[in-house]
Amino acid sequence: MKYQRDILKNVEGYTPGEQPRVPGLIKLNTNENPYPPSPKTLEALHALTLDDLRKYPDPVSLRFREACARHYGVPGPEWVIAGNGMDELLALVLRTFVDPGDVVNATYPTYSLYEVLTSLHGCALEYIDLDDDFQLTDAHYTAQGRLFFLTRPNAPSGVAIPRADVERLCASFPGIVVIDEAYVDFSDDHCLDFPERFENAIVMRTFSKSYGLAGMRVGTAVARPELINEFMKTKDSYNMNAVAQAVGLAAIEDDAYVCEQVGRIRATRERLRKALLELGFSVPDSHTNFLLAYCAPEPGAEYLFQQLRQRNIIVRHFKSRRIDNALRITVGTDEECEALVAALREILAG
Amino acid sequence: MKYQRDILKNVEGYTPGEQPRVPGLIKLNTNENPYPPSPKTLEALHALTLDDLRKYPDPVSLRFREACARHYGVPGPEWVIAGNGMDELLALVLRTFVDPGDVVNATYPTYSLYEVLTSLHGCALEYIDLDDDFQLTDAHYTAQGRLFFLTRPNAPSGVAIPRADVERLCASFPGIVVIDEAYVDFSDDHCLDFPERFENAIVMRTFSKSYGLAGMRVGTAVARPELINEFMKTKDSYNMNAVAQAVGLAAIEDDAYVCEQVGRIRATRERLRKALLELGFSVPDSHTNFLLAYCAPEPGAEYLFQQLRQRNIIVRHFKSRRIDNALRITVGTDEECEALVAALREILAG
Numbered sequence: 001m002k003y004q005r006d007i008l009k010n011v012e013g014y015t016p017g018e019q020p021r022v023p024g025l026i027k028l029n030t031n032e033n034p035y036p037p038s039p040k041t042l043e044a045l046h047a048l049t050l051d052d053l054r055k056y057p058d059p060v061s062l063r064f065r066e067a068c069a070r071h072y073g074v075p076g077p078e079w080v081i082a083g084n085g086m087d088e089l090l091a092l093v094l095r096t097f098v099d100p101g102d103v104v105n106a107t108y109p110t111y112s113l114y115e116v117l118t119s120l121h122g123c124a125l126e127y128i129d130l131d132d133d134f135q136l137t138d139a140h141y142t143a144q145g146r147l148f149f150l151t152r153p154n155a156p157s158g159v160a161i162p163r164a165d166v167e168r169l170c171a172s173f174p175g176i177v178v179i180d181e182a183y184v185d186f187s188d189d190h191c192l193d194f195p196e197r198f199e200n201a202i203v204m205r206t207f208s209k210s211y212g213l214a215g216m217r218v219g220t221a222v223a224r225p226e227l228i229n230e231f232m233k234t235k236d237s238y239n240m241n242a243v244a245q246a247v248g249l250a251a252i253e254d255d256a257y258v259c260e261q262v263g264r265i266r267a268t269r270e271r272l273r274k275a276l277l278e279l280g281f282s283v284p285d286s287h288t289n290f291l292l293a294y295c296a297p298e299p300g301a302e303y304l305f306q307q308l309r310q311r312n313i314i315v316r317h318f319k320s321r322r323i324d325n326a327l328r329i330t331v332g333t334d335e336e337c338e339a340l341v342a343a344l345r346e347i348l349a350g
Numbered sequence: 351m352k353y354q355r356d357i358l359k360n361v362e363g364y365t366p367g368e369q370p371r372v373p374g375l376i377k378l379n380t381n382e383n384p385y386p387p388s389p390k391t392l393e394a395l396h397a398l399t400l401d402d403l404r405k406y407p408d409p410v411s412l413r414f415r416e417a418c419a420r421h422y423g424v425p426g427p428e429w430v431i432a433g434n435g436m437d438e439l440l441a442l443v444l445r446t447f448v449d450p451g452d453v454v455n456a457t458y459p460t461y462s463l464y465e466v467l468t469s470l471h472g473c474a475l476e477y478i479d480l481d482d483d484f485q486l487t488d489a490h491y492t493a494q495g496r497l498f499f500l501t502r503p504n505a506p507s508g509v510a511i512p513r514a515d516v517e518r519l520c521a522s523f524p525g526i527v528v529i530d531e532a533y534v535d536f537s538d539d540h541c542l543d544f545p546e547r548f549e550n551a552i553v554m555r556t557f558s559k560s561y562g563l564a565g566m567r568v569g570t571a572v573a574r575p576e577l578i579n580e581f582m583k584t585k586d587s588y589n590m591n592a593v594a595q596a597v598g599l600a601a602i603e604d605d606a607y608v609c610e611q612v613g614r615i616r617a618t619r620e621r622l623r624k625a626l627l628e629l630g631f632s633v634p635d636s637h638t639n640f641l642l643a644y645c646a647p648e649p650g651a652e653y654l655f656q657q658l659r660q661r662n663i664i665v666r667h668f669k670s671r672r673i674d675n676a677l678r679i680t681v682g683t684d685e686e687c688e689a690l691v692a693a694l695r696e697i698l699a700g
Contacts, residue, residue, distance in 0.1 A: 003447050003526050003550060004580045016409050016587050036400035045403075045593070046396055050386035053395070053597065056564040059366050084434050087586045095470070097353050100450055113587070120445070120584055176353050200353060214406040215592035230354040234470055236437045237366050237463070242565035243395070243593045247403065 011119050017316055026313040026339055028330040031183075031290050033212035035264070035333075038257040041213065044250035048243060057242040060232070064240075064249045068220050071252050072192050078225040079195065081232065082248070084239050086182060086206040086219030087113065089231075090149075093202065093221070094121040096234045097176045098146045105145040105173075107136070109156060109323050111180065114149045129322075134159035134284060141168055146175040152191065153183050156318065156328045158286030160187050170198040176227075179203045183288035185210030185262050186269070195223045202227060209289060210262050211251045218248040265289050269331040275341045276329075279348060294326045299348075301325045307347045313340055361469045367666055376663040376689055378680040381533075381640050383562035385614070385683075388607040391563065394600035398593060407592040410582070414590075414599045418570050421602050422542050428575040429545065431582065432598070434589050436532060436556040436569030437463065439581075440499075443552065443571070444471040446584045447526045448496045455495040455523075457486070459506060459673050461530065464499045479672075484509035484634060491518055496525040502541065503533050506668065506678045508636030510537050520548040526577075529553045533638035535560035535612050536619070545573045552577060559639055560612050561601045568598040615639050619681040625691045626679075629698060644676045649698075651675045657697045663690055 017030035065077035074080065083089040090113065098104060100122035106114050108127035118125040123146075128139045134157040150169065153160040170177050177200055184190045184205070194201035207218035218240070221231065240248075251258070273291055276283050282294040295301045305317040305327060316328040331337065367380035415427035424430065433439040440463065448454060450472035456464050458477035468475040473496075478489045484507040500519065503510040520527050527550055534540045534555070544551035557568035568590070571581065590598075601608070623641055626633050632644040645651045654677060655667040666678040681687065 001576045001580070003577065005445075005447060005449050007449070008446065008580055008583055011583050016406065019406055019408070030406060032405055035404075037403050039400070041403060042398075042400050045398060048392075048395060050389070050392050053387050053391060053565045054385075054562045055382055056366065056369055056380060056558070057567070058369070084591070085586065085588055087588065091586060095355075096358065097355060099355050099357070100472075122450075208406070212404045214588075215403045217407070217588055217591040226351045227353065230351070230358055233358055233361050236435065236441060238435055238437065238564075238567055241434070241567040241591070241594055244591060 187287035435567035537637035
């Protein structure tokens with residue numbers, strides 16, 4: 001095929017977690033929320049008319065961004081951009097602030113999408129290893145790239161580094177620091193105050209996890225207005241459809257609902273972690289809606305993954321350095337987690 | 351602001367047509383369909399459940415693409431990619447087939463978004479003028495760029511060049527030829543057979559015009575599977591939300607409804623064209639849902655645009671070479687078009 005860019009010849013594209021539609025499947029592999037989104041999101045969906053579908057949507061999603069600004073405690077909508085999922089904003093941040101050929105930094109391990117996005121943009125992703133406790137090291141504070149992707153809390157470990165370390169990184173890094181807060185609602189603190197304090201900080205949020213809206217594709221980024229202005233140039237003109245704007249607005253305005261679901265998931269997470277520790281797994285303290293469970297060398301993660309699969313339970317197994325003997329397990333409902341623990345107990349008993 | 355890319359310093363971003371929400375406004379500026387989309391689209395929207403919002407959507411929009419392939423008469427879904435509006439696919443085609451620094455060709459005049467997209471991608475857009483009848487010339491057949499954007503029917507003139515000329519262009523051009531068929535449903539023929547006949551042809555469609563779904567952001571591209579495969583690498587993982595997939599599917603399956611609306615719009619278009627000719631405008635024969643009405647030098651297009659605006663009628667006026675003394679008028683309902691003609695008659699009578 002002679003038309004493609006050379007840059008694509010060795011790119012495989014991102015492999016999303018499997019989405020099999022098998023009845024009775026216990027699906028703990030893509031960190032979706034086990035609970036439905038707020039009933040108000042469905043009301044907002046059902047309130048839409050044929051005329052809402054017919055007309056172009058607001059190209060800048062103003063009402064939704066105003067609600068986000070209020071919720072996030074930033075001065076106004078000019079501090080927020082809305083995207084067709086956080087994925088869109090992660091791709092846009094490269095197209096806005098990084099030239100092809102530049103170096104981008106990230107911790108290792110981290111969200112595997114960053115590597116796909118930097119390859120597609122024609123720039124190099126230089127990983128800097130987190131220490132054994134998934135914390136930053138001196139090497140992170142001397143990184144010199146154009147942009148730093150920092151997932152906090154970290155995926156896939158679930159660990160949240162101290163805010164003071166993020167401050168030190170923002171102060172020391174010469175380029176943009178993207179603080180990917182995809183899972184932050186399951187954590188104890190956040191960094192939404194960073195854009196006001198650091199001119200190079202961009203905080204990103206998704207509605208796919210705590211808000212339970214993975215199907216709607218809604219994400220946001222928070223940064224100083226001069227950065228948001230540049231983002232606005234590079235996004236597609238009408239990047240969020242009318243439905244995503246309406247549903248996202250309904251979701252963020254029903255804060256009480258999200259808090260309740262998050263509370264349930266956090267409680268289940270602690271019970272699941274305790275059970276996994278009792279089964280002999282090593283599990284970092286998680287600030288997310290998943291746990292990274294390190295297995296004993298025998299029978300090993302790959303075996304457990306396959307055995308669980310045969311029992312109609314899907315978790316995630318990454319064949320990557322440092323995490324290849326671990327399972328990443330989404331915190332599902334109590335019943336789903338109990339079924340998982342029972343299955344693991346049975347498999348380990350052999 | 352020190353973080354943005356140099357490439358953005360002179361980019362203003364695309365300026366979408368105005369979307370004022372003024373009661374009683376006659377809005378003939380953004381080529382939306384004056385009629386609502388099929389009632390089946392709203393049924394599909396209302397049939398969605400909280401669980402559809404909760405789970406990640408199908409990353410490759412398979413059911414929707416299967417329906418498109420049947421409708422388009424191409425061998426299968428591997429010949430089709432679905433996008434978050436055709437805008438997304440126009441940006442993606444550059445990221446997939448054009449390196450920064452390459453030359454991209456387009457006719458002049460054409461859709462103004464191409465220039466924004468090529469600037470953002472860091473490549474040069476070289477325009478080649480259409481002749482006075484908005485037809486291709488020998489210069490088009492000797493173009494040597496990496497990609498050619500061909501809007502057929504042309505925007506903003508509404509003229510459709512003969513299919514034989516598109517064949518000649520595909521055969522002579524060394525790179526990808528994007529045949530932008532945004533308005534083709536209002537025309538007499540199309541080029542959906544071109545991908546099977548030309549390895550470099552990509553046909554693009556939008557659901558914003560004939561299907562009346564501008565608010566949903568649904569677009570497609572049709573090309574050989576080896577080209578679609580490359581597209582799939584560069585798109586965002588979940589580029590179409592669950593709602594857009596469901597609503598797009600309902601729309602394309604209700605062909606009879608679209609045919610009826612398109613028939614009404616074409617009839618109105620011919621009546622409106624006749625009335626504009628009688629008022630002294632020069633109006634190319636249109637194969638779209640808009641007309642480009644060239645004005646007499648006095649009082650001129652800018653004056654008419656402002657006067658119409660004062661009467662709560664918005665049309666589009668481009669301050670660009672060759673079209674700056676014309677108004678681009680969307681074909682609305684009969685009543686809207688009659689109000690426009692009456693207003694023009696009054697303004698011209700002075």
